[in-house]
Amino acid sequence: xxxxxxxxxxxxxxxxxxxxxxxxxxxxxxxxxxxxxxxxxxxxxxxxxxxxxxxxxxxxxxxxxxxxxxxxxxxxxxxxxxxxxxxxxxxxxxxxxxxxxxxxxxxxxxxxxxxxxxxxxxxxxxxxxxxxxxxxxxxxxxxxxxxxxxxxxxxxxxxxxxxxxxxxxxxxxxxxxxxxxxxxxxxxxxxxxxxxxxxxxxxxxxxxxxxxxxxxxxxxxxxxxxxxxxxxxxxxxxxxxxxxxxxxxxxxxxxxxxxxxxxxxxxxxxxxxxxxxxxxxxxxxxxxxxxxxxxxxxxxxxxxxx
Amino acid sequence: xxxxxxxxxxxxxxxxxxxxxxxxxxxxxxxxxxxxxxxxxxxxxxxxxxxxxxxxxxxxxxxxxxxxxxxxxxxxxxxxxxxxxxxxxxxxxxxxxxxxxxxxxxxxxxxxxxxxxxxxxxxxxxxxxxxxxxxxxxxxxxxxxxxxxxxxxxxxxxxxxxxxxxxxxxxxxxxxxxxxxxxxxxxxxxxxxxxxxxxxxxxxxxxxxxxxxxxxxxxxxxxxxxxxxxxxxxxxxxxxxxxxxxxxxxxxxxxxxxxxxxxxxxxxxxxxxxxx
Numbered sequence: 001x002x003x004x005x006x007x008x009x010x011x012x013x014x015x016x017x018x019x020x021x022x023x024x025x026x027x028x029x030x031x032x033x034x035x036x037x038x039x040x041x042x043x044x045x046x047x048x049x050x051x052x053x054x055x056x057x058x059x060x061x062x063x064x065x066x067x068x069x070x071x072x073x074x075x076x077x078x079x080x081x082x083x084x085x086x087x088x089x090x091x092x093x094x095x096x097x098x099x100x101x102x103x104x105x106x107x108x109x110x111x112x113x114x115x116x117x118x119x120x121x122x123x124x125x126x127x128x129x130x131x132x133x134x135x136x137x138x139x140x141x142x143x144x145x146x147x148x149x150x151x152x153x154x155x156x157x158x159x160x161x162x163x164x165x166x167x168x169x170x171x172x173x174x175x176x177x178x179x180x181x182x183x184x185x186x187x188x189x190x191x192x193x194x195x196x197x198x199x200x201x202x203x204x205x206x207x208x209x210x211x212x213x214x215x216x217x218x219x220x221x222x223x224x225x226x227x228x229x230x231x232x233x234x235x236x237x238x239x240x241x242x243x244x245x246x247x248x249x250x251x252x253x254x255x256x257x258x259x260x261x262x263x264x265x266x267x268x269x270x271x272x273x274x275x276x277x278x279x280x281x282x283x284x285x286x287x288x289x290x291x292x293x294x295x296x297x298x299x300x301x302x303x304x305x306x
Numbered sequence: 307x308x309x310x311x312x313x314x315x316x317x318x319x320x321x322x323x324x325x326x327x328x329x330x331x332x333x334x335x336x337x338x339x340x341x342x343x344x345x346x347x348x349x350x351x352x353x354x355x356x357x358x359x360x361x362x363x364x365x366x367x368x369x370x371x372x373x374x375x376x377x378x379x380x381x382x383x384x385x386x387x388x389x390x391x392x393x394x395x396x397x398x399x400x401x402x403x404x405x406x407x408x409x410x411x412x413x414x415x416x417x418x419x420x421x422x423x424x425x426x427x428x429x430x431x432x433x434x435x436x437x438x439x440x441x442x443x444x445x446x447x448x449x450x451x452x453x454x455x456x457x458x459x460x461x462x463x464x465x466x467x468x469x470x471x472x473x474x475x476x477x478x479x480x481x482x483x484x485x486x487x488x489x490x491x492x493x494x495x496x497x498x499x500x501x502x503x504x505x506x507x508x509x510x511x512x513x514x515x516x517x518x519x520x521x522x523x524x525x526x527x528x529x530x531x532x533x534x535x536x537x538x539x540x541x542x543x544x545x546x547x548x549x550x551x552x553x554x555x556x557x558x559x560x561x562x563x564x565x566x567x568x569x570x571x572x573x574x575x576x577x578x579x580x581x582x
Contacts (some may be wrong), residue, residue: 026512035566115381116379123375126340126371133372163495278573
């Protein structure tokens with residue numbers, strides 16, 4: 001039966017560092033990290049892999065052909081970055097010829113990308129409540145397709161909801177807009193969406209609450225200096241969590257996979273360009289993998305280094 | 307948030323029967339609907355005698371809720387909007403323009419952080435030169451007056467958008483840290499909540515009315531004596547672009563480094579000279 005279940009929900013091949021664990025529809029992946037740590041770049045890279053078609057006009061693009069629903073709570077998404085990464089991928093496959101074809105593939109892929117901004121929790125709740133209907137209508141017109149839901153970032157309204165102290169008037173069973181209630185409803189609505197429409201959910205979370213900057217640096221200093229990459233001593237430094245989990249337990253139990261990303265002190269010298277690129281390090285916390293992935297962000301996208 | 311009673315005038319299906327059905331479950335406004343589990347409400351409604359009317363009423367409320375969020379945009383629409391509306395405004399300073407690939411982008415909030423006398427205020431006349439046709443100045447002494455000014459501006463921009471003319475291009479807040487620092491306590495979340503709401507409003511104005519927003523921030527001592535921008539960890543996630551300005555001692559040479567940008571690698575820096 002497990003084989004049947006796995007066959008009905010095949011694992012998706014996603015770019016690094018999400019490629020380490022097979023992910024399938026129904027999983028909820030949380031990418032946590034301080035700012036800046038390339039979390040949104042990882043989302044955009046994954047979106048590019050999803051919206052590209054598998055193959056078209058005999059050319060193999062290697063994408064998933066899935067639609068991406070991007071819920072932007074930070075309101076900092078830059079579409080030109082998505083277009084740049086997408087163009088790089090297309091040109092890489094096509095070579096430098098056929099620009100008309102390139103534009104056609106670009107438009108076709110961008111049509112699979114849906115975007116919404118939410119400026120507060122009410123807008124987020126409204127969007128999630130009406131998303132089911134919208135996906136149903138799409139199913140009728142376009143047929144069943146896989147979806148990827150991305151939320152950037154889930155902690156955006158944390159302080160606003162925490163400070164909201166509206167008193168419930170008129171009735172004992174009236175709920176008010178608090179941090180706990182909002183997240184309960186978000187988790188419930190996401191669960192229902194995932195059961196009705198198979199989708200993989202990827203969420204970023206900025207570590208906005210936690211130890212002061214000095215503790216941050218102290219843990220960084222445990223890492224060996226640039227050049228050596230001693231896995232065991234690095235892991236020692238990482239084992240102590242240096243940020244506090246601020247999402248309530250209902251969210252933490254909803255998440256099925258967790259990755260931690262952060263900037264590394266090492267700078268990778270690129271042979272072609274004159275400058276050093278900041279390297280980032282990612283670690284799988286759930287399920288726990290005992291090694292780190294190092295990656296850099298270049299114009300063309302996110303690339304694994306080690 | 308509209309109460310169900312008020313909505314009855316517009317949608318007669320939300321009759322007093324439905325209102326009392328909802329009131330028993332603690333639902334009086336549309337916002338209460340958002341916090342509720344819809345599935346259990348639908349299951350409840352199906353067991354009532356007038357279940358069909360109740361289902362229609364629930365669908366009507368869902369229709370109202372659909373108008374409460376921003377519209378879903380397609381990737382192609384986003385691309386067209388970026389090409390048509392989100393141009394760059396030159397900062398008037400070549401070094402900074404080169405670093406930012408053109409200048410301040412409309413639709414984005416740029417933070418300029420630096421210690422006092424690092425050139426933050428000198429940068430602004432250069433930025434303003436580009437928008438000389440209309441400069442409106444508002445003095446605000448606390449964050450609430452800033453909210454007032456921004457809300458008035460939002461109404462004005464909405465009105466202008468309907469009429470078709472759009473004069474405003476740039477908002478400068480010098481300095482946003484002096485408005486936020488007094489309210490940022492160490493524990494309570496009120497201060498940070500106001501900070502997040504203020505930036506949310508600025509980002510909304512920037513995106514919907516195609517404005518560039520520039521905010522200035524001061525610096526505090528960081529690790530090893532190197533100054534870092536103030537306002538803490540939560541602030542880092544708020545602006546689109548973050549720049550750190552510093553000045554070589556006693557000279558006219560300034561250095562600006564890019565801490566964060568949605569599409570340019572961070573860590574780049576540029577040096578420039580400002581002659582008075």
